[in-house]
Amino acid sequence: MPRLVIISDLHLGRPRGAAIGAEALRPIWRGATGLVVNGDTAEIHHPRHRVAAARETLRLADLCAADGIDLTLLSGNHDPYLTDRRHLLLADGRVFVTHGDVLHPAVSPWSPAGRRVREANRLALAALGPAARDDLEARLSASQFACFAEWADLEDLERDAAHSSFLGMFMRPWAVAKVLHYWHIVPRLSARFVEQHVPGARFAVFGHTHRPGVWHVKQRVIINTGSFGFPGRPYAVVLEEDALSIVAIKRRGDVYEMNEKPEQRFELPPANERAA
Secondary structure (H helix, E strand, C coil), X not given: CCEEXXXXXXXXXXXXXXXXXXXXXXXXXXXXXXXXXXXXXXXXXXXXXXXXXXXXXXXXXXXHHHCCCEEEEECCCCCCCCCCCCEEEECCCCEEEECCHHHCCXXXXXXXXXXXXXXXXXXXXHHHCHHHHHCHHHHHHHHHHHHHHHHHCHHHHHXXXXXXXXXXXXXXXHHHHHHHHHHXXXXXXXXXXXXXXXXXXXXXXXXXXXXXXEEEECCXXXXXXXXXXXXXXXXEEEEEXXXXXXXXXEEECCEEEXXXXXXXXXXXXXXXXXXX
């Protein structure tokens, strides 16, 4: 029976605030047939970490291939052009998966580069034409472009590097307030986005904010798989033919493992029953 594991925000290649390495992730996909990393697989955006990020990404691909695991990478705001694949629709359209940077025009409204990113997003949508705001692929493409704009100016990147991480935000109290506010509103933003662009989806799986959780909003289940960096409480979504489970991931020594008991489990009725 197919068994797909979905995780996000590994941030491979970063010396701190990241998964400790591709090898350490191997127990997570034990018994699975496929692995999806839903954005921010690696620190491809950062010139200081790019080589290590590329090395760990290739190592992840090699390990999955060796274990017979079908690996799917979706791009996020830290690796916007790692792949052009930005979302998945699974389980006959009932499960929507995307990183989550598309939910806000500034991508990360707490970032020092937020104003520049918002403007890049606006310009990209304008270039795509009047219908772009209602088109899922156009919105994702504009967000991809805006994410790249955040890191395009290397001089600004180096200047802001110490302040752009979650831990660095505590040096800027206004940024902490913005994060807390965004954490509060993002489940509703997520549900609204799904209603507009993928109304057939009952479950929506995001990352990006680093805040793990499960929220029930207007008949939909909004899931965030958290991050392997700060605050370091990642979840996996395990998708099987008849169920979707949310499972906590714990670091045990030099590896990560999923808990045996899921935090929550949802039955997935067959598509013909759902239609009826």
